[in-house]
Amino acid sequence: MTAAKSTSSSSSQQSSASSSGTSNKPNAKQDEIVKGFHKLRQEQHVLSEKTSDLKSRISEHKSVIAALEKVSKDRKCYRMVDQALVERKVEDVLPELVLMRSNLENSVSVLQQKLEEKGTELVNYKAKFDIRIQGEES
Template sequence: MSGDLKKVEKKSPKGPTPEEIVNGFQSLRAEQRQLTSKLGEFELELNEHKIVIETLKNVNEDRKCYRLIGGVLTERKVKDVLPVLITNTEKLKELIEKLNETITKKGVEINEYREKYNIRFQGLDGPKQDDNKDQVASTESRGNVLVS
């Protein structure tokens, strides 16, 4: 059982270790990527809904159509399906708007985290003008490492 115990790390009064800072930053970026991925899925679904709505508007209301609900194909009439699709489209628009706001907030949180811990990316963040020589020498020896 002693092999299963987790190490308890004591935090120094100075703050988190560089590894904890990097892990926290990577976690924030992963969350942002997940949100962006979900946003893409919802936008694709919204576009599909719009295409179906446009198609069904030109069809007789009493004509049969098929709708996939939870993996089950159901037979309905156009007049029953069209209002549901329009409602779903409006809800998807609201969800996409909220998700965009959440992604923006996450981006601000990531930028604040970067500023708080002075996280720089080699090649992306240009060296500062006042300590240009020191920065170039120190980044050449580090390689492609996220440094705090």
């Protein structure tokens, strides 16, 4: 019977230590591991937000390009450059917009690759330090 009691008491200590630990204060090493994990998650979140923002800008560029392709090349259009509205012709603006869209798409693919790498790094970090998140299945 004592073996069963010691097993259950050690597993309850492990579960309280692996959660945020109200009864046991985490040591400095555990604190560093948790900080590292949070840093990786924050970096992943920033990459995700940047990717989302660029995808939104690509969508805007696509709709403007589609609208300009339907009008005469000699038609005047206005483009915002920094904080100034500049009058140009469609034939001048359209190639620039297509190039910008292409550059944005390239940036999104690079960011998505970095996001995947960060995800892999995060999974490896969790496995290395046996990190378990509450409510997450093993």
